[in-house]
Amino acid sequence: MRCARSARSSRPLLAAVGATLLVAAALTGCGPTPRDIGAKNQHGEEPAEVQSETPQVRPAPEAESDSQVAGTEPSHPSIDPPADEVRADGEPTHGVGLRRSDVGLPSGWRGTASGAVRSSHAGQVIEGLEVSVGSGVAIRVEHDDVTVRYNRVSHRSGANGVVVASGVRGAVVEFNEFNGHYRSESGNSGSIGVVTYGAADISRNFFQGGRDGVHVYGANSRVIENWVEDLHQHSGAHNDSIYLGGRSGRSDIVVARNRTIAGNSGGIDLYALYGPLQGVEVVDNLVIGVGKGFGIRGGGQSFDHHPDNRDIKIEGNRFEGRFGWPQVLGEGTNAGVDLTRPGNTFTNNRWVDSTTDLPPRCGVKQDSCE
Helix, strand or coil: CCCCCCCCCCHHHHHHHHHHHCCCCCCCCCCCCCCCCCCEEECCCCCCCCCCCCCCEEECCCCCCHHHCCCCCCCCCCCCCCHHHECCCCCECCHHHCCHHHCCCCCCCCCEEECCEECCCCCCEEECEEEEECCCEEEEECCCCCEEECCEEEECCCCEEEEECCCCCCEEEECCEEECCCCCCCCCCCCEEEEECCCEEEECCEEECCCEEEEECCCCCEEECCEECCCCCCCCCCCCCEEECCCCCCCCEEEECCEEECCCCEEEEECCCCCCCEEEEEECCEEEEECCCEEEEECCCCCCCCCCCEEEEEECCEEEEECCCCCCHHHHCEECCCCCCCCCEEECCEECCCCCCCCCCCCCCCCCCC
16 A cells, blocks of 8 residues: 655655565466577667666567457557545555556646756756657766656657666656657667666656666666556567566565556566566556556566576556457466465456456466476
């Protein structure tokens, strides 16, 4: 559940998240046919310890292609917040209760036109800008305790929006709007709203038009109450709303109360590409299916999997719409959820308005672990 917070400020919310959030049969032969996972695709980012912007390679998603998803892609559903998902003071207690007016810029906001920005000192506040770039990074945070808030960030032609550099502590990215301009590029690199290699609190932002919403590589990061409206879907790219890439050492990452959509890989995706995923909480999020991908990937896929994954808590999430694999266990809502690992959980995850818990799907190519 949520803690009280002052109006338009995420610091009380994020400081309380740690305390707030402490809270099946294997069917062989079903599920997606894997792509050639020996082939490598660029994922567009690097592990947390590396600060350069040169893309690295990653395996192609081990799930769906456009030709494999049957039927017409459904329209984006509109969900009214249930009464029990919004507190008496109007604050959401779940991603289902998040409203468009809760995120992004206030009505009537006007900003100052700007090109690319780099932080200049610790404690800096970067706000009130209309940042527009067509390459590289729109706003780069290189100092501790920098706050990026109340900006409209247009990251065109594959550029990234905000990048928090490796080693940075105390970054805050809140109440911004990111527009990837529904890019024409089909490659699997760049075009991400927020990328953090350091420790960052990312909250109440609005994302549209990019390849991905948020990438997290840095430990001790929080992704709280963000809204991903849509993604640039392309069969040659890896699309997800929130992506965790793993790292050396413990992660300690919270992903909570976000409203996301599933890309052609998934909605909230855990891939242990650069090290194990340890101490990750994926709780109380809404994931909307638009006919592609899985809802949540839990880190246990046969590629991008680390034997030291542990303490991954996937709890209280809700699903709406249709995912790319409705015929498999869990109806495509989840995959790679390996409950054999110490501390991993998958509880109270349901379709919106359902009272029945969904079963965990350990594999990606099949229901059982791979």
